[in-house]
Amino acid sequence: MAETKSIIGTQNKKGQTYTDAWKLLNEAPRTPSFFTGSEVIKEAIRRASCDVMIAYPITPQSEAAALIGELFAEGYVGDYFRGESEFAVMSQCAGAAFGGARVFTTTAGPGTMRAMENFPMWAGSRLPIQMIVTCRGINSPLSIQPDTLEIAYLLNTGMLVWHAETAQDFFDWILKGYMVSEEPDVHLPLALCCDGFFVTHTKDVVNLTPADMCLPPYDPYRSPVPCMDMECPPVRMMRDPFVMKSNYISYATHASWQQEIWAAVERSRKHSIHWLNGLIDAENTDTDIMIVASGTAVSQGREAIRMLEDEGVRCGLVKVKTLRPWPEEEIREATKNAKHIFVPEFNVTGWLAKEIKATIPNHHRVHAGPHVCGGMTMPPEIIVNEIKTALGMKKSFVMAGRGS
């Protein structure tokens, strides 16, 4: 059996030192670097002791996928290839993870949708694959622009779903994500989402850990399910019993299996809180007005709060970091004093507002908006106007177009 502890302090073939993950992420020196989000993904994977990365081009994740190809060429990633489609990629990721590899992939928009059948399969098979989702429009007519609607489809797959606001989140959470999802009581795939282009193609200062330090390797022997081998091929567990047999026992087993997946999502709560320093970040929770958001809508909300403060209106902010596990108690506590809760979103349906409404008492307090989608930006002024309108105040800005 691989003993992770014994590997700490030793070096991999690239001369990187396997470092205790907590020390790497919390105590190791950081170097400020000016990178795009895609470049940051590459830098995180350089330090992630990743065995396999499988790529397929789709905007806006293509650059990150290609950059990880460079890492493979340099010897930092064990294996790397391009699949035939997103569906193939996600199936190939499953094969690699079944075999005991630490697996990474990236996708976006229609690619996420095309591969969707695989995600509940990953979760049901307890495969701790990490998938970056650089969200973009999914519906016809074609749009490659930022839009977070695809996250709504991921919420009930049984995967962990986190929503990064910045490239710094991305760097830290890719590494932390493996630590959470590989815990034996969790052992689930992670969809680490961001708003495409806003995060992937924007340069930002990101504090990086030393490139000569890396995560300890994945230990598949801690898995809650057996690794695939010739004695234990997954098809015998996954095809034979439940589909082929129609009786009470089959149904009950499948039901118990599904419950176990969601129990594992619940168990990830403790580990996510530990690594992310809470499932949410909350500021000024004593105020009547709160903005609750995830992804880059948090940044826009933060700017709107600054603008409102200039006018003497005090407003609080909740940054939702994990969508699965859902921070139900945290959001309820952070919004308990609020009379108005605004949920700005980069999608047309307002899935985050719906989740919040289902979570808190007196959900009439939730104002589902402003919404933008299809690649529109969200000027903080429209958030300010939404809040002022709800409060019966005169709008500060005249905004043309949707969302005002």
Added chain:
Amino acid sequence: MSDYRVLPGPEHFLPPAAASMGIRLPNPGEAHINGVIASEEKAYEEAARQFLMAKVPTIFPGPLVLWAWNEKAAKKATAVRHLFNTLKECAQAGQKPMLIPMPDYRPKYPKINPEVEINPNHPNLTIWHNKIDCCMFIGVHCHQANLSLKIIRGGTSCYTIAMCAQAGHEDAMLSFRDASVEKIMRLAETVKRLKGTVQLRSSTAKSGASN
């Protein structure tokens, strides 16, 4: 803390996963009893008491200790055998300790032989057939153990114990975590120490409505 308690069933047509009812796993050095975090000391005593009270105390060893795939597994298997022998030595009149393996996880069709094995997809069949009223899982992969523990809680009145090598099991009525040879031996010692202090349970194992 959750009001839910992980108790012997038959609980429900489809009992919930204890984790979804707010039951949390113990931290290193702790155990849980009925979903409430407890000291390991208390858990040894309670597990031993349950074994000594049961008419058919049973150990279900899984693949992780059934096969000598590493040195640690072989040593654990020896310790499990020692625990079983201890249960037999300490048995009162009317008690019938059993050791029934869970050799793999594939459903057994057309029919399992419940006298020789247990399977995670229909563990209730083995419990019902042998009238097992207390059992301990050891060496079973966590996913499969939780699957079994929920089904057992749903359809039987069997008291379940988990000696887990990882983080423990909320779906058992009592769970240790980070199982080691030392912990198995300590449980055997506790059984020996409490011998004669516990009365045999009067009622027999109940079946669920789905029997």
